[in-house]
Amino acid sequence: xxxxxxxxxxxxxxxxxxxxxxxxxxxxxxxxxxxxxxxxxxxxxxxxxxxxxxxxxxxxxxxxxxxxxxxxxxxxxxxxxxxxxxxxxxxxxxxxxxxxxxxxxxxxxxxxxxxxxxxxxxxxxxxxxxxxxxxxxxxxxxxxxxxxxxxxxxxxxxxxxxxxxxxxxxxxxxxxxxxxxxxxxxxxxxxxxxxxxxxxxxxxxxxxxxxxxxxxxxxxxxxxxxxxxxxxxxxxxxxxxxxxxxxxxxxxxxxxxxxxxxxxxxxxxxxxxxxxxxxxxxxxxxxxxxxxxxxxxxxxxx
Ligand code: 0X9
Ligand code: ZN
Numbered sequence: 001x002x003x004x005x006x007x008x009x010x011x012x013x014x015x016x017x018x019x020x021x022x023x024x025x026x027x028x029x030x031x032x033x034x035x036x037x038x039x040x041x042x043x044x045x046x047x048x049x050x051x052x053x054x055x056x057x058x059x060x061x062x063x064x065x066x067x068x069x070x071x072x073x074x075x076x077x078x079x080x081x082x083x084x085x086x087x088x089x090x091x092x093x094x095x096x097x098x099x100x101x102x103x104x105x106x107x108x109x110x111x112x113x114x115x116x117x118x119x120x121x122x123x124x125x126x127x128x129x130x131x132x133x134x135x136x137x138x139x140x141x142x143x144x145x146x147x148x149x150x151x152x153x154x155x156x157x158x159x160x161x162x163x164x165x166x167x168x169x170x171x172x173x174x175x176x177x178x179x180x181x182x183x184x185x186x187x188x189x190x191x192x193x194x195x196x197x198x199x200x201x202x203x204x205x206x207x208x209x210x211x212x213x214x215x216x217x218x219x220x221x222x223x224x225x226x227x228x229x230x231x232x233x234x235x236x237x238x239x240x241x242x243x244x245x246x247x248x249x250x251x252x253x254x255x256x257x258x259x260x261x262x263x264x265x266x267x268x269x270x271x272x273x274x275x276x277x278x279x280x281x282x283x284x285x286x287x288x289x290x291x292x293x294x295x296x297x298x299x300x301x302x
Contacts, residue, residue: 004075007067007208010109013074013101014043021045024081031098036106037123042169047080053180059169059246060186062133062226064107064118065273068265068283069186073101075284076291088288091295098176103169104133108268114238115149116228117273121163125150128280131157134187135242136166137249144200156244166246173250182259182300183250184291188237189272191230192264193219193290196251198235198261199243205251208234215261218290225286228266239264258298263287 003016020028026272027049034042080092102108108123111195113239120130128151135146138160142148146156161167193215197203205211215232222230231238235245252258266275266283
């Protein structure tokens with residue numbers, strides 16, 4: 001399918017989201033989850049098949065250069081709307097979905113126009129640009145694995161929520177939080193399913209054991225399709241100490257949310273951020289397998 005034969009620009013993603021609203025009237029609504037420093041919208045959709053469902057939020061593209069993240073989020077969204085697989089349909093219709101493929105739109109545009117390897121936002125800080133939007137959230141901000149120097153790729157910002165992108169998106173999340181039971185954040189690369197928390201001090205969520213169990217089974221499901229191997233773990237053990245991430249703020253401030261995960265998608269470094277576009281569909285397929293498995297598990301054990 002054309003949507004998945006190459007990586008989409010921000011305009012293409014936004015136009016596609018708007019086209020869904022026309023195509024799936026009464027099911028899909030375009031929503032603005034926030035705004036960017038350069039004045040772009042953080043555009044998403046709210047998918048609702050019936051009233052009264054719990055809700056899921058899916059965040060992609062917080063790091064600009066991780067192009068497989070928006071692509072995979074788009075793949076999942078498209079499957080939620082079009083799949084005829086009964087297992088996918090059951091999961092799709094069991095939730096309200098808030099899906100934001102590209103939550104760092106300035107950075108994403110910059111990777112398409114100026115510097116393919118850009119990671120951060122694009123707000124100027126003296127001679128350097130941008131804060132790492134995954135070090136900028138206000139839960140244990142600057143407590144490990146983040147930099148205070150503006151030129152660093154892991155610059156946390158000059159205070160928590162210094163970036164309009166994280167500030168505005170967090171306010172949006174607050175408004176839907178009472179309905180949320182799952183929050184998923186997509187990055188690349190390394191093939192990991194990461195559990196909160198990332199800051200120093202070894203805090204783990206109250207249901208850490210459940211989070212491991214659900215992710216381990218999802219990892220096994222993911223591997224069944226193409227043999228892709230993922231590792232599961234809390235952030236400091238599986239990758240490194242890193243504070244100010246979106247999932248840490250979500251899990252730390254909205255403690256009723258049952259599952260909060262960060263996916264590090266394909267690959268393990270052969271292509272890294274420059275994952276060839278012929279891997280969009282297989283990455284989407286196997287990731288959807290994992291995501292479906294997560295919902296099946298938690299809905300089987302209320
Ligand atoms: O460092 C990050 O932000 C993520 N890895 S990446 O290579 N995509 O930059 C890991 C994020 C871990 N999650 C939190 N620290 N909450
Ligand atoms: Zn990332």
